[in-house]
Amino acid sequence: MEEEFRLYGDDFDQDAIRQWFWEEAEYHNQFQQGRFREPPQLYQRFDWYWVLNPYFHPRTGAKVLDFGCAEGQALIGLPAERRDFAYVGVDASESLLKAARARNPRGEFRRMPDDGRIPAADEEFDYVVVLGVLHHVPNVRHYLEEFHRILRPGGRLILREPNHAMGRPVGSHRILPGLSPNERGIPTEYLTQQLTRLQMRIVAVRPAFHGLVVKLLRRWKPDSPRGWQAVIGVDRILNGLTRGRARYERTRLWDKIAPTASYVVADKGP
Ligand SMILES: C[S@@+](CC[C@H](N)C(=O)[O-])C[C@H]1O[C@@H](n2cnc3c(N)ncnc32)[C@H](O)[C@@H]1O
Structure with missing residues (x-):
C-alpha cells in the first residue's frame, strides 16, 4: 500500500502537489500547443470505438465535463447527432484553454486551480x-x-489512462525524452479499487494496445468504419492472447507485448 501512495502521489503534501501541478501545466503550455489541432488523431479513433460509441450517450441538454480537455478536441469531434449536450472543458494549461476557447465558442472553459478542487458544483x-x-x-x-x-x-x-510505468519506475523522477516531467501510468486495478471504494459501479474495463497498434497505423491509415472495426478486432485478439500478463514496469521485451492503456467506465450510485 505504501508503494501505491508513493506512485500515485496520494501521500504528497501541499507543496509537493503544487510543484507537480505547475510543472505539468507549464510543460503543456510550452510543448503541447498545436499538437491536438488535427483531429481525428489515431487515439481519438480508439476512444470512439472502444468507449465513446458504446458508453457515451448523453441525453439532449445533459451536462458533460471534459476534464483535461487540452484544445477541446476529444468530444467536439463527435458526430453532430451525438453532440447535443452542454460542454464544459477544464484544463490546467492556460494556453491550451485559450486555443480551446477560440476553437469551440459554444463550449464553456474553466481553469483548474492548483489546490486540486475542480471548479464545479457538487453533482x-x-x-x-x-x-x-x-x-x-x-x-x-x-x-x-x-x-x-x-x-x-x-x-x-x-x-482512459496508460497502464504501465512509461519507463519511469516507482520513485524515479528521471527526465525522459518525449514525456512531461512527472507523467507515469496508473495500473487499471488501482483505478477500479479506488472507484469501488467510492461505491461506484464498474461498468466496463477495456485494455487496449494503443501504443503498438498506433505505431503500425502510422503507415496504414484506415479511414472507413470497416477498416476501424478490423483494427479493434485485432486489438481484441491481442488482448485475449496477453490476458493477465500485463506488468506495471516493463523492462523485458516480452513484458512490452501487452496493452498500453485501459478504458474504465464507472457509474455513481443513485
Ligand atoms: C495528454 S493530454 C490529453 C488531452 C485530451 N484529454 C485528449 O484526450 O486529447 C493531458 C491534458 O491534461 C492537462 N492537465 C495536466 N495536469 C492537469 C491537472 N492537474 N488538472 C487538469 N488538467 C491537467 C494538460 O494540460 C493536457 O491538456
Whole structure:
C-alpha cells in the first residue's frame, strides 16, 4: 500500500502537489500547443470505438465535463447527432484553454486551480470524461474523489489512462525524452479499487494496445468504419492472447507485448 501512495502521489503534501501541478501545466503550455489541432488523431479513433460509441450517450441538454480537455478536441469531434449536450472543458494549461476557447465558442472553459478542487458544483455533471489526464496529476485518489463529488447520482465517469510505468519506475523522477516531467501510468486495478471504494459501479474495463497498434497505423491509415472495426478486432485478439500478463514496469521485451492503456467506465450510485 505504501508503494501505491508513493506512485500515485496520494501521500504528497501541499507543496509537493503544487510543484507537480505547475510543472505539468507549464510543460503543456510550452510543448503541447498545436499538437491536438488535427483531429481525428489515431487515439481519438480508439476512444470512439472502444468507449465513446458504446458508453457515451448523453441525453439532449445533459451536462458533460471534459476534464483535461487540452484544445477541446476529444468530444467536439463527435458526430453532430451525438453532440447535443452542454460542454464544459477544464484544463490546467492556460494556453491550451485559450486555443480551446477560440476553437469551440459554444463550449464553456474553466481553469483548474492548483489546490486540486475542480471548479464545479457538487453533482453538476451527467458525464465526466477524462482521457489521458490522470497520469499527469499529482494525487490521483483525490481527483477520483472530486469526479465522484461533481457527478450527479447515476452519472457516468469515463477514463482512459496508460497502464504501465512509461519507463519511469516507482520513485524515479528521471527526465525522459518525449514525456512531461512527472507523467507515469496508473495500473487499471488501482483505478477500479479506488472507484469501488467510492461505491461506484464498474461498468466496463477495456485494455487496449494503443501504443503498438498506433505505431503500425502510422503507415496504414484506415479511414472507413470497416477498416476501424478490423483494427479493434485485432486489438481484441491481442488482448485475449496477453490476458493477465500485463506488468506495471516493463523492462523485458516480452513484458512490452501487452496493452498500453485501459478504458474504465464507472457509474455513481443513485
Ligand atoms: C495528454 S493530454 C490529453 C488531452 C485530451 N484529454 C485528449 O484526450 O486529447 C493531458 C491534458 O491534461 C492537462 N492537465 C495536466 N495536469 C492537469 C491537472 N492537474 N488538472 C487538469 N488538467 C491537467 C494538460 O494540460 C493536457 O491538456
